[in-house]
Structures are given as C-alpha cells and as structure tokens.
Amino acid sequence: MDTDENKTTTMAATATRYAVAPGYRVNVRSGPSTQYPIVRALPLGATVAITCQKYGEWISGPYGTTRIWDNIAPGEYISDAYVRTGSDGFVAPRCA
Secondary structure, eight states: OOOHHHHHHHHHHTOOEEEEOTTOOOEEESSSSTTSOEEEEOOTTOEEEOOEEEEEEEEEETTEEEEEEEEEETTEEEEGGGEEOSOSSOSSOBOO
C-alpha cells in the first residue's frame, strides 16, 4: 500500500535532472533576477532537478535568451538560459 509520503519520496528520487551548460559555474539566487542575492554557485558539470519555473529577468546564456527561471530547491533559482532542458518553454509546473 502506497502512502502519500512514499509517493513523494519516489517522485523526488526519480525527478528528471538537467545538465548545466558545460564550463559554467552558475550563480544560484534567492529569486528570479540578478537583483536577488547569490546563495551559492553550482560546480562545473552540475545537474539540477527543476521543482517549478517562473518568469523573471531576461537573461542571455549558452542556451539562448529567456526570462524563465528554474527553482532547484526552496529559495534557489537559476536562469533557464544556463540549463539544457531541450525546450524554449516550461518543462516543469509554474511556481506558485
């Protein structure tokens, strides 16, 4: 019998991970803009699981120019311009 807790754990364990652009140490910010503080930097070769996405500041990067920002953990956002999602649009639910 599956409980809600087991389903959540299973979903988190199998979440799709996306590669960050090779050669980039991407700054992780507390919100969807360069005006938000940097909370950490991703290491070279990082992959991320995208929890949700939202519109924010326009950013140009190796995967184009976009205003989509990816939420990768509570209070942590990176520009989708640095993430290889294979799409110019949303690949995860919109953040609340």
